[in-house]
Amino acid sequence: MRPDDIKPLNVPERGSVKNPPRTHEAAHQAVANLTRQQLDAIYAEQHQAYVAQPQNDAKSEDPLGAYAKTHQPAHSADSSEWGKYHSAWQDYYQKYYEQYYVGAVQQVHQSYSDYASKMQQESLKQLNEQQPKSDSTLSKEEAMFDLRSQIVSKVQESGKKVRKSRHFVPIIAALSVFLLFVVLQFNSVIMANVKAYVSPGEIDPQNIIIDPSASTAVGPKPMLIIPKINVSVPIVFNVTPDQKSQLKAMENGVAYFGIPGADSKPGQVGNTVLSGHSSNDFIETGSYKFVFALLDRLKKGDTFFVNYKGTRYTYTVTRTKVVEPTDVSALVYKTSKPEVTLITCTPLGTALHRLLVTGEQVSPDPAKAGAAPSSSSGETGTTTMPGTAPTLLERVFGGGN
Numbered sequence: 001m002r003p004d005d006i007k008p009l010n011v012p013e014r015g016s017v018k019n020p021p022r023t024h025e026a027a028h029q030a031v032a033n034l035t036r037q038q039l040d041a042i043y044a045e046q047h048q049a050y051v052a053q054p055q056n057d058a059k060s061e062d063p064l065g066a067y068a069k070t071h072q073p074a075h076s077a078d079s080s081e082w083g084k085y086h087s088a089w090q091d092y093y094q095k096y097y098e099q100y101y102v103g104a105v106q107q108v109h110q111s112y113s114d115y116a117s118k119m120q121q122e123s124l125k126q127l128n129e130q131q132p133k134s135d136s137t138l139s140k141e142e143a144m145f146d147l148r149s150q151i152v153s154k155v156q157e158s159g160k161k162v163r164k165s166r167h168f169v170p171i172i173a174a175l176s177v178f179l180l181f182v183v184l185q186f187n188s189v190i191m192a193n194v195k196a197y198v199s200p201g202e203i204d205p206q207n208i209i210i211d212p213s214a215s216t217a218v219g220p221k222p223m224l225i226i227p228k229i230n231v232s233v234p235i236v237f238n239v240t241p242d243q244k245s246q247l248k249a250m251e252n253g254v255a256y257f258g259i260p261g262a263d264s265k266p267g268q269v270g271n272t273v274l275s276g277h278s279s280n281d282f283i284e285t286g287s288y289k290f291v292f293a294l295l296d297r298l299k300k301g302d303t304f305f306v307n308y309k310g311t312r313y314t315y316t317v318t319r320t321k322v323v324e325p326t327d328v329s330a331l332v333y334k335t336s337k338p339e340v341t342l343i344t345c346t347p348l349g350t351a352l353h354r355l356l357v358t359g360e361q362v363s364p365d366p367a368k369a370g371a372a373p374s375s376s377s378g379e380t381g382t383t384t385m386p387g388t389a390p391t392l393l394e395r396v397f398g399g400g401n
Helices: 024-052 063-071 079-130 140-164 166-195 243-249 392-397
Strands: 223-226 231-236 254-256 270-275 303-308 311-323 338-346 353-363
Touching: 243 254, 303 338, 311 338
Parallel strands: 231 254, 270 338
Antiparallel strands: 223 231, 223 303, 254 270, 303 311, 311 353, 338 353
16 A cells, blocks of 8 residues: 555545434444544555556566555645544544533532432422421410420429539539528628618617606607617616626617616616617517617717606716626716616627617606615626527537627
8 A cells, every 4th residue: 555545535624524423332432433534545445446456467567666655654634634534533532622621510510409409308398297287277285295394304404504503513512512601600690790780770760859857758668769770679677787687688678787786777876778689580489679770870979868657767878888798897986977878789790899879868857866775786696688699500510699
């Protein structure tokens, strides 16, 4: 076969090749078929050229001619034909791969779209199944069952949280014990400060403004009236000075604390001592646990009154003093005037000290006061002024005033 014998290949024109199928096997089959067609065409043309060539005798054949047939320079086929051939293949592969990848991307996109649609439908279905029935279709039994289920679920969740935080239990227990101790031991401090600004006593407003020089007739019931701190409280006489008797008497008012040297009565020369609570433990009974909560507000020149045996005695504060609970001698002194000393615990809510508020009689005329009792001298017979009842803890573990 000579180069001149090569005829142009029947390369399909651009655009005449149909789009290859999208499947991988079909694409390879199409390429193989096209290659076979091209090879068959080339071999068919070569065979025709060989048959048409005259058969010369081997002996008369020119050796040089035979050599030239097989050793001539490469065929001089038209380069434009080969360009068309390569262009056809390039166009084919370009279209094939373009359509192949586009199809693959479309398939992936479609699969994702189908999956998303399926998941959306399943979500809607689950939402519809979980959605509770409307009130119109929910029976009473179903509503009660749902409510019980919700309560049980919340209780179980709370229990899980508590079990997970067990390390806080000792801390909470310790704080609870501490708070309980504070309440049991110091409740009087809290309550006294509250009561001090609420209503420490009751009084008729007409008794607040009184002429000290007047002699006013009153009822037989003994009473102590302190207008400045709005106190009107009964006085309990005929009580012994021991602590137990004093505390019992102070449940019903203020107690008469008569000791040798300070056992005068209103209208007599000497010192009349009246004791009352400024605070007391919450477990104690009585309506006068905070009657003297504001006694420390009395200053020199303030006025208070004592009703005794139908007579109202008016007193003017002359001095105030804070002493130790055992300083009973502060109540015993010589005087030529009728006086009254009010005693209570201080600071408020405690029994650490005693506050003494002393007033001199100004009405009726103190010059007409009776003589002092004959027992107003000698030892006091007691070592401690009245205080507060022991707290619950003090009763359990001992102590108290």
